[in-house]
Amino acid sequence: MRIHRVSLRDFRGVVTADIHLAPEGITIVQGPNEVGKTSVADAIEMLITDPDSSTRGRVKAAQPAGKDVGPWVEMEFETGDYRLTYSKRWVRNAGTELTIVAPVHEQLTGRSAHDRVREILDETLDSALFAALRHQQGVPLGQADLAGSASLARALDRAAQGGPIGAVDAAESDLIGAIDAERQMWSTKGGRPNRARQELRDAADVARDTLATESAALNGLEDRIEEHQRIEHDLIVGDAGEPEMRDRVATIEAENVAIADRERTVHDLDQAAQLADSVAREATTASDTRTRLVDTLAEADARIADIGADEQRAGGRMDGATTTRDAAAARLALAAESRVRADAAFDAAAADAEHLRDVFDLGFLRERDVQVRTADEIITACDAFLLDCPLSALLMEQIDDAAELDAMARGRLGIASTRVRVTAESPQHIHANGDDHHLGLDEVVDVDLAPGAVLLLPGIVRLGVMGDDTAVTDAARAACHLGDLLTLAGIAEGGVLAARSLDRRRREEEARGESARDDRTQQLRDLTSDEMDGKIARAEERVVEYTESRAADVVVPASVEEANSARARAEEDRGAARREEDSARDAHSVSQQAVTALQTAAAVRGSLLGVVQEKADTDRVALEEARTGSPDAALDAAATRLRAEAVEAHDRHAAEAEALRKEDPDVVRERLDNARGAVERLMRERGDLRLRRERLAGEISSVGDDGLADRVARATDQLEAAEASRDDAERRGDAADLLYEVMMRHRDAAQRSYVAPFRAEIERLAAFVFGPGTTVDVDHTTLAVQRRTRGGVTVEYDNLSGGAREQLAVIGRLAAATMTAPDDGSAGGGTPVIIDDALGYSDAVRLEGIGAALAAAGRRCQVIVLTCMPERYSGIGSATVVRMEVTR
Numbered sequence: 001m002r003i004h005r006v007s008l009r010d011f012r013g014v015v016t017a018d019i020h021l022a023p024e025g026i027t028i029v030q031g032p033n034e035v036g037k038t039s040v041a042d043a044i045e046m047l048i049t050d051p052d053s054s055t056r057g058r059v060k061a062a063q064p065a066g067k068d069v070g071p072w073v074e075m076e077f078e079t080g081d082y083r084l085t086y087s088k089r090w091v092r093n094a095g096t097e098l099t100i101v102a103p104v105h106e107q108l109t110g111r112s113a114h115d116r117v118r119e120i121l122d123e124t125l126d127s128a129l130f131a132a133l134r135h136q137q138g139v140p141l142g143q144a145d146l147a148g149s150a151s152l153a154r155a156l157d158r159a160a161q162g163g164p165i166g167a168v169d170a171a172e173s174d175l176i177g178a179i180d181a182e183r184q185m186w187s188t189k190g191g192r193p194n195r196a197r198q199e200l201r202d203a204a205d206v207a208r209d210t211l212a213t214e215s216a217a218l219n220g221l222e223d224r225i226e227e228h229q230r231i232e233h234d235l236i237v238g239d240a241g242e243p244e245m246r247d248r249v250a251t252i253e254a255e256n257v258a259i260a261d262r263e264r265t266v267h268d269l270d271q272a273a274q275l276a277d278s279v280a281r282e283a284t285t286a287s288d289t290r291t292r293l294v295d296t297l298a299e300a301d302a303r304i305a306d307i308g309a310d311e312q313r314a315g316g317r318m319d320g321a322t323t324t325r326d327a328a329a330a331r332l333a334l335a336a337e338s339r340v341r342a343d344a345a346f347d348a349a350a351a352d353a354e355h356l357r358d359v360f361d362l363g364f365l366r367e368r369d370v371q372v373r374t375a376d377e378i379i380t381a382c383d384a385f386l387l388d389c390p391l392s393a394l395l396m397e398q399i400d401d402a403a404e405l406d407a408m409a410r411g412r413l414g415i416a417s418t419r420v421r422v423t424a425e426s427p428q429h430i431h432a433n434g435d436d437h438h439l440g441l442d443e444v445v446d447v448d449l450a451p452g453a454v455l456l457l458p459g460i461v462r463l464g465v466m467g468d469d470t471a472v473t474d475a476a477r478a479a480c481h482l483g484d485l486l487t488l489a490g491i492a493e494g495g496v497l498a499a500r501s502l503d504r505r506r507r508e509e510e511a512r513g514e515s516a517r518d519d520r521t522q523q524l525r526d527l528t529s530d531e532m533d534g535k536i537a538r539a540e541e542r543v544v545e546y547t548e549s550r551a552a553d554v555v556v557p558a559s560v561e562e563a564n565s566a567r568a569r570a571e572e573d574r575g576a577a578r579r580e581e582d583s584a585r586d587a588h589s590v591s592q593q594a595v596t597a598l599q600t601a602a603a604v605r606g607s608l609l610g611v612v613q614e615k616a617d618t619d620r621v622a623l624e625e626a627r628t629g630s631p632d633a634a635l636d637a638a639a640t641r642l643r644a645e646a647v648e649a650h651d652r653h654a655a656e657a658e659a660l661r662k663e664d665p666d667v668v669r670e671r672l673d674n675a676r677g678a679v680e681r682l683m684r685e686r687g688d689l690r691l692r693r694e695r696l697a698g699e700i701s702s703v704g705d706d707g708l709a710d711r712v713a714r715a716t717d718q719l720e721a722a723e724a725s726r727d728d729a730e731r732r733g734d735a736a737d738l739l740y741e742v743m744m745r746h747r748d749a750a751q752r753s754y755v756a757p758f759r760a761e762i763e764r765l766a767a768f769v770f771g772p773g774t775t776v777d778v779d780h781t782t783l784a785v786q787r788r789t790r791g792g793v794t795v796e797y798d799n800l801s802g803g804a805r806e807q808l809a810v811i812g813r814l815a816a817a818t819m820t821a822p823d824d825g826s827a828g829g830g831t832p833v834i835i836d837d838a839l840g841y842s843d844a845v846r847l848e849g850i851g852a853a854l855a856a857a858g859r860r861c862q863v864i865v866l867t868c869m870p871e872r873y874s875g876i877g878s879a880t881v882v883r884m885e886v887t888r
Contacts, residue, residue: 001079001125002862003044003832007087009072010064012039022880023078025858030870031884037866041134041836043073047086048121051114052094063091070094080124080829086117126151126831129820133813134834141806141838143797144813146783151831155819156758179739186733193733200729204722211715228696231689242682249675256672259665266660269653276646283639290635293623300616307609314602321594328588335581342577346570352556353563355546360560362539368523369532375520382513389506391489396503399489402482403496409478413471417450420463431456450475755780761815762808765856769807769849776808785812803841807850810838814857821860832862839872851875 002023008014014036021027029037042058050059062071070092076085083101088094098113100106108116121127129149135141146152186197193201422430424439431437432447432455439445449455450472455463482496491498524532550556557563759778762785766774770790777786785808787796797805813833822829839850854863855876865873873879 001077001130001829001831003075003077003864005074005076006040006044007074008036008039008043010067010069011043011062011071011073012036012064014039015064017884019882019884021862021864021882023862026854026863026865026876026879027882028865028867028870028873028876028879029882029884030867033868035868035884037868037884038136038836041136041834041864041866043071044075044834045134046090047073047075047088048117050088050090051111052088052090052096053111054090059090068092079120082120082124084117084120086113088114126820129816129831133817133831134836135809135813135838136836141809143784143809144816146812146816147781149816149820151820152758152783152816156755179736179743183733183736183739185736186729187737197729197733200722200726204719204726207715207719207722211712211719214711214715217711224696228693231693231696235686235689235693239686242679245675245679245682249672249679252668252672252675255668259660259663259668262656262660262663263665266653266657269649269656273646273649273653276642276649280639280642280646283635283642287635287639290623290626290632293619293626297616297619297623300612300619303612304609304616307605307612311602311605311609314598314605318595318598318602321591321598325588325591325595328584328591332581332584332588335577335584339574339577339581342570342574346567346574349563349567349570351546353560353567355543356557356560356563358539358542358546362536362543365532365536365539369536371523372520372529372532375516375523378516379513379520382509382516385509386506386513389490389502389509391491391499391502391506393503393506395485395489396499396506399482399485399496399499402478402485406475406478406482409471409475413450413475414448415471417448417453418465420447420449420455421445422447422455428460429458431458755783758783758815758819761819762811765811765814765853766808768852768856769811769846770804783812783816801841803839803843803846806839806841807846810835810850811853814853814861814863817861817863818857830861832864833857834864834866836866837868842872847872848875851877855879 003021004023005021006019008017008019011017013034017036017040019029019040021029029040031037039062042062046059046062050056059071063069064071070089072087072089074085074087078084081103085099085101086097088096096110096113098106098108098116100108100116106116126149129146129151132144132146132149184194186194188194421444422437422439423444424441427441428439429436430439430445430447432449433453437445437447447455449465450469451465452469452472453465455465457463486495486499489499489502491502494501527535557566755778759776762776762778763774766776766788770788773790775789777789778784779786785797787794788800788804788808789795797808800808813835817831817833820831839847842850851873852875854865854873855878857863858876858878865879867873870881
């Protein structure tokens with residue numbers, strides 16, 4: 001394909017553009033940002049891909065904003081043996097037009113034109129390669145996806161076999177395709193069994209299941225007959241063994257009865273031993289209780305004596321504590337009186353200090369009030385002047401501008417005026433410019449006469465000045481405008497100077513008023529005038545009220561400093577008095593606590609003495625009564641005897657229990673339970689066997705043979721036929737899979753061989769950029785560069801710098817384009833390379849090298865570069881440059 005011309009109308013922001021491209025070599029389309037370069041590349045893709053009825057988002061986006069028109073694109077190009085002019089309009093007034101110039105003239109419109117172009121491109125253009133060789137602006141410049149290009153694959157295959165680069169045989173047979181078609185008769189593309197093959201497998205599985213079902217039915221009948229015979233035998237054996245099992249049960253039951261009698265004897269001995277223990281414990285407890293009662297009574301007598309001695313010692317301590325407490329109470333009373341006097345002195349000193357502060361604040365407030373009232377007077381006077389002054393800052397600015405215009409007009413009038421000197425040869429009366437002049441003999445007067453002015457010598461001559469009177473008119477208008485403005489400003493005399501003097505006075509009054517407002521605000525601070533008056537009134541009221549409330553003989557300090565000093569001294573005295581009071585109160589509290597503690601201890605001792613005495617009397621009576629009924633020695637002897645009897649009862653129980661243990665009663669009972677269980681199980685099993693025998697007899701009778709053997713034979717034949725069909729399909733499928741695998745393995749080897757020409761072409765172009773000796777490794781399946789070796793250093797592609805990666809990406813596209821370019825130079829062959837705004841990471845040296853690579857590739861293919869940075873491609877010596885300008 002070779003593109004000769006692309007024209008755009010109303011496409012995005014492009015109003016109109018006609019781009020003529022060189023069919024061979026490199027065309028650089030350059031222009032500033034947003035001029036529409038990317039729109040050219042997008043328009044080519046839309047023209048080829050999207051019918052005029054398309055509603056895709058990119059089609060709608062191509063309509064210019066704010067205009068009710070449809071985007072239009074036309075392209076003149078060659079592809080194969082065809083030369084075409086193809087145009088489309090979308091969205092509004094949509095339509096398609098196609099004119100084929102060669103090899104046979106055709107003219108089509110609408111959908112027929114679109115379909116015809118698609119047919120021609122499918123015949124002559126490798127669409128996958130065309131898409132891969134275009135780099136779009138805004139997309140990272142990565143390696144092109146070349147694996148899907150059939151034309152590149154055929155070109156590399158031919159090159160690997162020694163043919164010329166670019167030779168393409170479109171009619172080359174596709175043996176792998178035929179093998180794959182045969183393989184897909186039995187397998188999916190992924191190599192798994194397909195539906196037909198799976199159905200044969202399923203049919204064999206069904207036949208196998210049927211045979212298994214019929215065989216299972218026949219086997220089941222045979223199994224039931226065998227089981228019926230086994231049950232008959234088991235019933236006979238069970239009937240013979242039942243009497244022996246019942247005899248064994250009777251023997252074990254007799255042993256169990258004897259064991260039960262021995263167990264009752266052991267239980268009775270145990271109860272007797274426990275009763276002896278209980279009686280012995282009661283006797284021992286009574287003896288121990290008698291001993292504890294004697295000991296407790298002796299302890300109570302000793303404690304009563306100790307409490308009496310403590311009472312005598314506590315009496316002396318109570319007298320001393322009472323004396324100390326009374327002295328502390330007297331000290332506390334004196335300290336409290338001193339503290340009251342100190343508080344009163346401090347309150348009086350604090351009140352004096354507060355009063356003097358109020359006096360000071362009142363004076364300060366009055367001074368601020370005077371300054372506020374003075375500021376109010378100034379503000380009122382300034383506001384009155386400014387209200388009466390007709391001259392404003394804006395009017396003064398207009399007067400200055402008018403005065404400047406007036407001066408300029410008068411200057412232009414002076415230039416345009418003519419000065420006339422009049423000399424009276426006899427007494428004369430002259431009228432000029434509205435002025436009268438009386439001249440005596442030989443008297444001279446100079447008069448400036450503007451165009452249109454008149455010099456009149458009454459009765460003698462009227463002289464008019466000819467010329468352009470524009471300056472006169474302008475001067476009159478400027479003077480009139482200035483006069484009007486002065487009248488608005490109230491200036492009757494003095495002109496502009498008087499206006500400026502009045503403006504100075506106005507600015508001074510404004511500044512004086514603003515300064516007075518600032519002073520007023522500063523004095524009032526956050527108060528209003530009424531709040532200021534209220535504050536002064538309240539301060540005066542406090543001062544008068546305090547002065548009247550003070551006693552006449554009390555001298556108020558002369559200043560705030562003296563009052564503060566007196567207050568500080570009073571505060572120190574008050575603090576000392578309070579500390580003394582606190583100390584006295586603490587001493588009184590401690591002494592009172594000591595007295596209270598002694599009183600409490602005395603009360604506790606009295607209560608304790610009463611309790612101990614009462615309990616001792618009670619215990620003494622109880623002891624005497626107990627000894628009357630049973631002396632201490634008789635109680636101890638009874639306890640000793642009963643304990644000995646309890647020991648003897650335990651010994652008899654232990655001997656009998658040991659004899660019973662040796663008989664092992666649990667084993668006898670377990671043997672009995674097991675024997676009885678065996679008899680019961682035998683009876684249950686014989687009943688179950690009889691039921692099972694009857695059920696099996698019914699099943700055998702109802703089923704019978706029922707032709708099961710014939711059905712098993714038929715199922716066997718059907719399984720053999722299904723497995724034969726399945727095995728045949730499996731062999732054919734496996735053969736096709738094997739052949740396909742072998743062919744793919746050999747094709748992979750071929751790809752590894754024919755990738756060499758592509759790698760060589762990349763290395764040829766890379767030498768311009770990276771220098772001689774640069775080599776690359778290319779993946780034989782994706783045709784992507786995997787690593788680059790330069791100067792003996794190998795670097796993986798992903799680890800290269802951004803500039804090196806984008807340079808290799810461009811070189812890869814150029815190599816693919818040159819490999820698929822027609823060797824005979826036919827105009828319609830090959831695929832163009834379109835690069836939109838790339839190489840942003842390349843330095844000047846690499847840009848020069850990439851320019852040489854582009855020039856070398858351009859000798860075999862068409863290269864279109866779209867850029868807003870033409871200096872990047874200044875190193876291409878053979879490029880055609882097309883400049884796009886902003887047309888919107």
